[in-house]
Amino acid sequence: MQSTLTPYTPFFKLRILTLLLLQLQILPTLSLSPCRTSCGNVAIKYPFGLDDGCGAPQFRHMFNCTTDLFFTTPSGAYKVQSIDYDKKTMVVYDPAMSTCSILQPHHDFLMTDIQSVIIPPSPDTIFVLLNCSIDSPVLNHYKNLCFNFSGHSCDELYGSCNAFRLFHLLTNSTPPCCFTGYDTVKYMSMNILDCTHYTTVINSDNLKGIGPLDWVYGIKLSFTVAETGCERCADSGGTCGFDTETVGFSCLCSTSMNATRECAAGSVTDEGHGHAPMLLFQAFVLILGTFLCMNL
Incomplete structure (x- = not known):
């Protein structure tokens, strides 16, 4: 006779626990930078950016990327052959x-x-x-x-x-x-x-x-680079950018989270969202997993 999988069976609880553990492992990998880091064979680093909000606001909308990187001015689009950031x-x-x-x-x-x-x-x-x-x-x-x-x-x-x-x-x-x-x-x-x-x-x-x-x-x-605290942001794993409305400096921590200075645990973003919600969710997953383990 085929066994029935119910929320009360140990096998069902084990499957839920496995999924929760996988979720904890996957969450950090979802925190991807919203900024492209290259175009063709040219690396894109601060103060430049291809996506709005990335890089320094002074260089906003100066670049476009097709198969190659182009620098745009009122007289045309000029192919970028190389950038020496040093x-x-x-x-x-x-x-x-x-x-x-x-x-x-x-x-x-x-x-x-x-x-x-x-x-x-x-x-x-x-x-x-x-x-x-x-x-x-x-x-x-x-x-x-x-x-x-x-x-x-x-x-x-x-x-x-x-x-x-x-x-x-x-x-x-x-x-x-x-x-x-x-x-x-x-x-x-x-x-x-x-x-x-x-x-x-x-x-x-x-x-x-x-x-x-x-x-x-x-x-x-x-080009010149203004001192905005970018190094501190980069050291914390973030990408230097700016708020598209205020053009103030913003440390881009992921596709959904920005910080004012650095991507430290629990820091609050410019939009009022930060790492705290993710930490609370992870804590909830750990508590639930512990409960399931105790009842296997």
Whole structure:
């Protein structure tokens, strides 16, 4: 005769106890961070974030992730090639920028006012203005904005690069060019500068005696990180983020729990929820399990 499983049988109690013990083991693994930690092959760490509320609020909505990570500005989306969190630099590439091997229609590189302050192009990023008119302001009234770039010249650019050689061929001369910094293109558009194309080169301090074919083309950005107590949050197992309404600092402890400083047991979250409810639930499970064991 087949036995009947009732709430009073030892086997039924044993099954309930097993399920309760499994629940206790599973609960900690459900406390996952709500923030993505990578996009493609690029690690995402504070102060950056892909999901709203993650990272520092100053960088909110500056990144998007498809298959690759992109940094967005008013002039376009720029693929992030690398981020060095120790040196606080990020290298991006402008797909519409001319290089030694390809000539692109000219356009402006624009950043918002806040981007220009907290993540501007680094001092060793050189903006090269190409095929400039003799009436260009950087060759006349603002000629002090052009500077010597490790001994390199316009002749070298137009002679070495297939893409830029066209400028020399069309005019049968060497059109002016200008090696300058980000502030020049920040305040003057390409139309005002009266130069048809531009390119950008990074790590300029190490390019003395290195020809244009071996330059690294791209834009290196330098970012700053405000002191918000993030290290304390990270040490407690949390992820540094912010409240999406108040933009105040928040330590993200799980997908459902945030703390004001750190993910310590019993800490209360910004929304009035914390670890205490989970601890009470775990205590209830332990008491119930003990009761069942005593009655097996």
